[in-house]
Amino acid sequence: MTAAAASDARRLRGRLIALGVTGSIAAYKAVELLRLLTAEGADVVVLLSPSATRFVGPLSFAALSRHPVESDVLDLLPDGRIGHIVIADSADVLVVAPATAHWLAAMATGLAGDVVTAAVLASNAPVVVAPAMDGDMWTHPATVTNVARLREGFGYIVVAPESGPLASGQSGVGRLAELPAIVDAVVAAVADRPVRQPNPDARPPLATGIPREADLVGRxxxxxxxxxxxxxxxxxxxxxxxxxxxxxxxxxxxxxxxxxxxxxxxxxxxxxxxxxxxxxxxxxxxxxxxxxxxxxxxxxxxxxxxxxxxxxxxxxxxxxxxxxxxxxxxxxxxxxxxxxxxxxxxxxxxxxxxxxxxxxxxxxxxxxxxxxxxxxxxxxxxxxxxxxxxxxxxxxxxxxxxxxxxxxxxxxxxxxxxxxxxxxxxxxxxxxxxxxxxxxxxxxxxxxxxxxxxxxxxxxxxxx
Ligand SMILES: Cc1cc2nc3c(=O)[nH]c(=O)nc-3n(C[C@H](O)[C@H](O)[C@H](O)COP(=O)(O)O)c2cc1C
CATH class of the missing domain: 3.40.50.10300 (CoaB-like)
Known part of the structure; x- marks a missing residue:
C-alpha cells in the first residue's frame, strides 16, 4: 500500500456534515472549523442564519466546502429541491457552531424561521451544538433551560463554552469551545454509525467554478x-x-x-x-x-x-x-x-x-x-x-x-x-x-x- 493510503487515518472520512453557523462574534471561527472538519475527511455543507451572514460572508464557506451555502430558508435549489430538507436528509451529523442564545431558544421551541433551525428540526441525524455568547446570556435561566432541553430533551451533544475574555470586553464563561474539542465531539457523535454509501442524486449540490487555492505550488x-x-x-x-x-x-x-x-x-x-x-x-x-x-x-x-x-x-x-x-x-x-x-x-x-x-x-x-x-x-x-x-x-x-x-x-x-x-x-x-x-x-x-x-x-x- 502507498504512503498516502496507509496514512489515511482521517476520522470523518465518508461523512457528510451540515455545519450551521449563527450570528455570534465567534462566527469567523466557523471557517477554521470547516477546515478542520474537511481535513478529517468530511464533506461539509454550510448553513448560515441571516444574522450569521452579517458577521461572515458565504464566499469563504462555499470556496472551502465546495458546496453552495444555504442562508435563506425560503430559497429553493436550482433543481427545485428544498435545500435545508436535502441537507437534513443526507447529513450524517449536524453541527451548530457557534450557536447563539437566540438560536438555542428558537431550537428549544422548534421555531423553524432560519435554515439552521429548519434543517436540524427536519433531520434524524445526531446534533452537536457549541454555544458562544456573553457570560450573563449563558447563565440566564432562559438559556440554562433551553440548553437543558436540547441536551436532555432532544439528546443533542452540547460542547459547553469556555471561560476567558469575551467580545463585550468582560471575562467569563461564554467563549466558543476550542475547535479541536468540537471536532472530537463530532467524531464521537458518528463513531458507532456505519459510513454510508453516498447517493449523489440525494446530496446537496456542488458549487462549481469556485477558484481553488494555489495548493499545488512546488509540486x-x-x-x-x-x-x-x-x-x-x-x-x-x-x-x-x-x-x-x-x-x-x-x-x-x-x-x-x-x-x-x-x-x-x-x-x-x-x-x-x-x-x-x-x-x-x-x-x-x-x-x-x-x-x-x-x-x-x-x-x-x-x-x-x-x-x-x-x-x-x-x-x-x-x-x-x-x-x-x-x-x-x-x-x-x-x-x-x-x-x-x-x-x-x-x-x-x-x-x-x-x-x-x-x-x-x-x-x-x-x-x-x-x-x-x-x-x-x-x-x-x-x-x-x-x-x-x-x-x-x-x-x-x-x-x-x-x-x-x-x-x-x-x-x-x-x-x-x-x-x-x-x-x-x-x-x-x-x-x-x-x-x-x-x-x-x-x-x-x-x-x-x-x-x-x-x-x-x-x-x-x-x-x-
Ligand atoms: C457584535 C455582536 C456580537 C454578537 N455576538 C453574539 C454572541 O456571541 N452570542 C449570541 O448569542 N449573540 C450574539 N449577538 C447577538 C445576535 O447576533 C442576535 O441575538 C441575533 O438575533 C442572533 O440571530 P441568529 O441566532 O438567528 O443567528 C451579537 C450581536 C452583535 C451586534
Whole structure:
C-alpha cells in the first residue's frame, strides 16, 4: 500500500456534515472549523442564519466546502429541491457552531424561521451544538433551560463554552469551545454509525467554478492526454475516440493551482496550455518512453502522475514500412500493449523501497478507467495497477466520456472509499481529482516527516 493510503487515518472520512453557523462574534471561527472538519475527511455543507451572514460572508464557506451555502430558508435549489430538507436528509451529523442564545431558544421551541433551525428540526441525524455568547446570556435561566432541553430533551451533544475574555470586553464563561474539542465531539457523535454509501442524486449540490487555492505550488505533476495511435503502415493506424479534453482540463487546473506540469499529449483535438512542458507522442511505445523520462528525470522526481490518456490495449504485431496495397489484402495480428501505469507504479514502489525515508519519494498515481455499462471492474483495476486513485466513468452514458465537455465519474481510492460525482464540467472534474491529489500529497509528506522523526536504529542507519 502507498504512503498516502496507509496514512489515511482521517476520522470523518465518508461523512457528510451540515455545519450551521449563527450570528455570534465567534462566527469567523466557523471557517477554521470547516477546515478542520474537511481535513478529517468530511464533506461539509454550510448553513448560515441571516444574522450569521452579517458577521461572515458565504464566499469563504462555499470556496472551502465546495458546496453552495444555504442562508435563506425560503430559497429553493436550482433543481427545485428544498435545500435545508436535502441537507437534513443526507447529513450524517449536524453541527451548530457557534450557536447563539437566540438560536438555542428558537431550537428549544422548534421555531423553524432560519435554515439552521429548519434543517436540524427536519433531520434524524445526531446534533452537536457549541454555544458562544456573553457570560450573563449563558447563565440566564432562559438559556440554562433551553440548553437543558436540547441536551436532555432532544439528546443533542452540547460542547459547553469556555471561560476567558469575551467580545463585550468582560471575562467569563461564554467563549466558543476550542475547535479541536468540537471536532472530537463530532467524531464521537458518528463513531458507532456505519459510513454510508453516498447517493449523489440525494446530496446537496456542488458549487462549481469556485477558484481553488494555489495548493499545488512546488509540486511537479505529469499528466497524459489524448488517444494513442498504433501504426499499421506509414499511412494507417489504430486509434481511439479520445479528444484529450479531460487531460488538458487537468493540466489547465493543475497549472492554475501552481503546479509545474509536464503534459504528455498523444492525439488531441483541443489547444494545449502554453504554460505546460508539452511532450508530443503518438504510439503507446512512445508514451511509455516519455513517461519513464518524465517520472524519473535527472532533476526532481514527479510528485504525481494523472494518466488521462486513452492508451491502446493492442498494437499491430508487425508494423510495415510500406503502404499495404488493397490488392494485398489485410489481416491484422495484434499484440497486447504493456500496462503503463502498473509499470510506473512498480518502479515507483521499488525506488521508494530502496530510498532512505521511502514514502516521501513515492508519487501519487491516478488512473482512469473508461468502461461501458457497469463500473464493477473498477476496484479490481485499482488493486491490480497498484495506484492511489482510480477515476472510473461509463463512456456510454450521455454527456460522459469522449468528445463532451462534461463527465460523470466515480473516484475510488486504495482505502476503499468510493465517491460518485454528478455530471460536471471536465474542468470541475479535474479540480475534484486534484483536490484529492493535493490531500494525498499532504498526507504523504506528513507520513514522511513522521518517519524522519522516528528514532534511528543503529544497525540500519535509517529511521526505524
Ligand atoms: C457584535 C455582536 C456580537 C454578537 N455576538 C453574539 C454572541 O456571541 N452570542 C449570541 O448569542 N449573540 C450574539 N449577538 C447577538 C445576535 O447576533 C442576535 O441575538 C441575533 O438575533 C442572533 O440571530 P441568529 O441566532 O438567528 O443567528 C451579537 C450581536 C452583535 C451586534
Amino acid at each position: 511537479r505533476i505529469v499528466i497524459t492526454a489524448g488517444g494513442t495511435r498504433e501504426p499499421i503502415d506509414p499511412v494507417r493506424y489504430i486509434g481511439n475516440r479520445s479528444t484529450g479534453r479531460m487531460g488538458v482540463a487537468l493540466a489547465d487546473a493543475a497549472l492554475a493551482r501552481g503546479a509545474a506540469v509536464t503534459l504528455i499529449a498523444a492525439a488531441v483535438e483541443v489547444p494545449l496550455p502554453d504554460a505546460a512542458e508539452v511532450v508530443r507522442v503518438e504510439s503507446t511505445a512512445d508514451l511509455q518512453r516519455a513517461l519513464r523520462a518524465a517520472m524519473t528525470p535527472d532533476g526532481a522526481p514527479a510528485d504525481a502522475l494523472v494518466m488521462a490518456a486513452a492508451v491502446a490495449d493492442f498494437t499491430p504485431a508487425v508494423r510495415l514500412d510500406r503502404k499495404i496495397a488493397r490488392a494485398d489484402g489485410l489481416t491484422l495480428q495484434l499484440s497486447p500493449t504493456p500496462d503503463l501505469l502498473a509499470d510506473v507504479a512498480a518502479s515507483a514502489a521499488s525506488r521508494a523501497a530502496d530510498a532512505a525515508g521511502g514514502p516521501a519519494t513515492s508519487p501519487i498515481l491516478v488512473g482512469f478507467a473508461a468502461e461501458t455499462g457497469s463500473l464493477d471492474r473498477a476496484p479490481a483495476k485499482l488493486r491490480a495497477k497498484g495506484i492511489d486513485l482510480l477515476v472510473a466513468n461509463d463512456v456510454s452514458e450521455p454527456g460522459s466520456g469522449f468528445g463532451t465537455d462534461t463527465n460523470r465519474v466515480t473516484i475510488l481510492d486504495r482505502g476503499g472509499s468510493v465517491e460518485q460525482l454528478p455530471l460536471l464540467s471536465k474542468r470541475e472534474v479535474a479540480d475534484r481529482i486534484l483536490d484529492r491529489v493535493a490531500l494525498a500529497l499532504d498526507a504523504r509528506d506528513e507520513a514522511a516527516q513522521t518517519a524522519d522523526a522516528r528514532p534511528v536504529r543503529a544497525e540500519e542507519g535509517r529511521p526505524a
